[in-house]
Amino acid sequence: MMRMRTKWTIGLTVIVAVLALGVFGCAKKEEPAKPAEPILIGGIFDTTGPTSGVGKDYAVGANDAADYINANGGVNGRPIELIANDYAYKPDKAVELYKTYKDKGIFLIQGWGTGDTNALSALINKDEIVYMSASYDSGLNDPAKTPYNFYVGTSYGDAIRAAMQFVSETWTDTSRKPKVVFIYPDHPYGKNPIPSGKAMAESLGFDIGPDQIVSLSATDAVSQLTNMKKFNPDWAWIGGTTPSTAVIIKDAAKLGLETKFLINVWGFDENLPKLAGEAANERAYGMAPFTFYGVDAPGMQPILEMHQSKHPDDGHLVRYIQSWVSMMVMWDALKRAETLDGPAVKAALEKVDNFDTGGLTAAPITFTPTDHRPNTTLFIYKVNAEGKQVPVKETTLERKPEWLGQ
């Protein structure tokens, strides 16, 4: 009996050992030695979550930009490899991906949302990993607090202030002040810029109505808008993404509201007139730090070429441009970095001075060691009576030091 057991134990151990070796062996086989070791770039994108309506195209743009960089010499001869993963807009999943990337020795990450970027900012500072987010949250542009965070779009705080400035500039009725309401989803992306906007609106003497919360995945906003109708504002800010923005605008039309809408960058793109239909006409105004896809600009040429060679049948949005610009700025910094690690790339990014995006952004991009605001200029678009999105004006906000990080 006893010997029988021992035999079995030995046998089992051998089997386990063989299996384990097999697994390890396979693991090794998967990584053939490459001539020039690529520079790994982490990617944290949302392609299935609540912001995937705008996130998918962003991920595609980043991928294409990586191919473009490699086709044009890479980083001083070394190719880059973008490891893109979906995190479905879940901060905890983003932390998991971040840890995986960190274990791989990655020192630069292209990230996504406001909530997760904020959650990660303490970690990335500790680990000295450069994080370029698609969140243009103002809280991330003060290097005194978040030295390793960068982004290339005009900050949400500046966008909402520019929106209020626009309302004030276009206001003609001298008998009363404009009435404004803020509509936003219960997400950091929606909520964070609101205090800046309210402070600006107050300083301009606007009448501010009660906030309305409309979630990113809403399919109706009727009760919120019915509520808003009591106040009947002239202008309303929408801090959502395109799908929820379309829902709000359609329901506003259904309720016969006269309010016009100022929409943050992630709520205004080529899909909006498609989803909102006629309801958007002459009602929707977008705050746009980037030009739309396909606009005639020198910077658009490589994008159109990439598009032709890789997926000529797909349509693209302004989101594609956003990630493209982020990757181009990153490329520029990587080429100039003295060594390939977090602090050196950070230093190189902070030397980005009037980076010319070829007309893809409203203004060139500049970072300094004390100010990570890329620029303070935006286009204001509107949907005109024919349902076309046309630029109304280009607006520049003062680069006030007290607005840094606000």
Place this chain on the structure above:
Amino acid sequence: MNEIWFLLQLIIQGLAIGSVYGLVALGFVLIYKASSVINFAQGELLMVGAYVCLALLTTFNVPFWAGFLLTLAFSVVLALTIERFVLRPMIGEPVISIIMITIGLSLVLKSFVSSIWGVQIKVFPAIFPQAPIKAGQIVVSQVYIYTFLASMVFLVVFALFFKYSRLGIAMRAAANSNQVALSMGISVKRVFAVSWCVAAVVSAVGGILIGNINGVNITLSAVGLKVFPAVILGGLDSVAGAVLGGLIIGILENLSGGYLDHFFGGGVKEVAPFVILVIILMIKPYGLFGTEEIERV
């Protein structure tokens, strides 16, 4: 805007949504009555119906009436498949297994939809007239009126079906007692299958109606969860109760959204039905019209 008008406006919108809840709750109660299955996939049946109809209308350019009928046909096939291959083997299993299998089913249906159509909002081509109707200070979108009317028509049709058709009577008999129905020569298996078909059909109708309001996305299946407060309020095994419960929940949720959002920072609409649910369970667990269960050792 006058406070009374505001209240009326909320109630009217609530009625329209509530009528869809009522429809879906009807399907839910039917399945429960016939086979004691708590269907957590009711909302997904609704969503699949809406998406199939949408695909027929937009991708295949089918006229609305044909798309509508084809969707109902699809729902019947889907329901028969589900009943035969998923629920039939589970007859006699404990409650938790049944609950879990319908949850599994809901995941499968949801991923079916999201892998084909994605998770983002899709818009129905306008079927009902778009211009809002004004009555006094109330502005109501016509979609709501049509939704309400269509739901009512379907409810009447089903009421007549149960009252007068042979199959409807057989279903009521089986719901009353499977054994007695069996001994009277009614095929209980067939009743199970038909109850799933009816549930899928009413859900698909509900899905198409809701989809017409603003479009469909993956969160549409959450309507299935709103059914629980409705049926618990009405009584789990009461058809009339389900419809009434649906209407009441629709109104209450809209009212709470309209009046309480300020105090709680938004989203009250989503949670209010569940608070109501817990309160009902605490004070009157078998609802307004449900039969009380009596247990003996």
Place this chain on the structure above:
Amino acid sequence: MQQCGIFHETYQEDMAVFQTPFVKTGMALLFVFLLIFPWIAKPLNAALRTNTLYLMNLIGIYIIGAHGLNILTGFTGQISLGHGAFMGVGAYSSAILTVKLGIPFWFSLPLAGLITALVGMVFGIPSLRLKGLYLAIATMAAQFIIEYGMRNWTGLTGGSTGMVVSSPSLFGFAIDSDRSYYYLIYTIVIGATIYTKNLTRTRPGRAFVAIRDRYLAAEVIGVNVWLYRILSFGVSSFMVGIAGSLWAHYVLVVNDEAFGIWLSVQYLAMIIIGGMGHVLGAIYGAIFMTLLPILLRIPEHALTQVYPGIFAIFQSLTEGVFGLIIILFLIFEPDGLAARWHTIKNYWKLWPFSY
């Protein structure tokens, strides 16, 4: 492989947790394996395309939570669709205690468990009147209400922004790496497993099982059904609260979206697939449910290399595969992996003379 019969001569032997030398050796080997695992995990990373140690830690956290749900559902027969939210209560309590009140992790961990137990017992009150599907619906409502609280009680929970928490430290040594946290988690996993195993041999444990099997009969023979049902909710929530606290200080960011109904469903799926009412079931289930998406990612990755467009489709299919596996298990293996393991073991016990 194993003795074909077990013969007990004393009560102590009969009550022993590990009854045969084979099991004892197995347990010792398992213990050694767990001890050295962090040092041999690295080569697995490439094969699984993930951070293996991170995964192992998640499994550990889920095992603790699944043990909790197993006590409630597997032993006492009370269905809960709210354990995802209860885990969130544990995570938030711990975050609030450490961040806002400055209480050290080592005290806030058990306190988070206690707070969750309290919340669990409050929502367990309907179980006194309700059972089966009514209880499932009541706990589902609890799930949504707690979720709403986590999202909207901004002053306390930080709202949708969530809270950023810090890693614990022991005698000045920060437990902030996957490896050090691994040892923390698995110490608790072992404790929780022994506790759960032991619970079935105690008076409350037997009362739980009696209530599950026939609560009216249990009441007749003198089991205080009221007390034990609430107790079961309490113990169960305590464990899931501990899991939540561990999760919070591991992931370092607490947000409401992590504790949705999906997590509750996953917990239920864990104990159903693992085997309800078996201590090992919770462990198998937690391993299975955590590994499944990772294993699905391997063919996904291979396929996306070939057809890039398939990427998004595959990701949405993962959930469907979960659903399908739940369905298939319920139809073909309703007693779960633990029962299957038992059958296989019994077969080999008498091999080649099995009947």
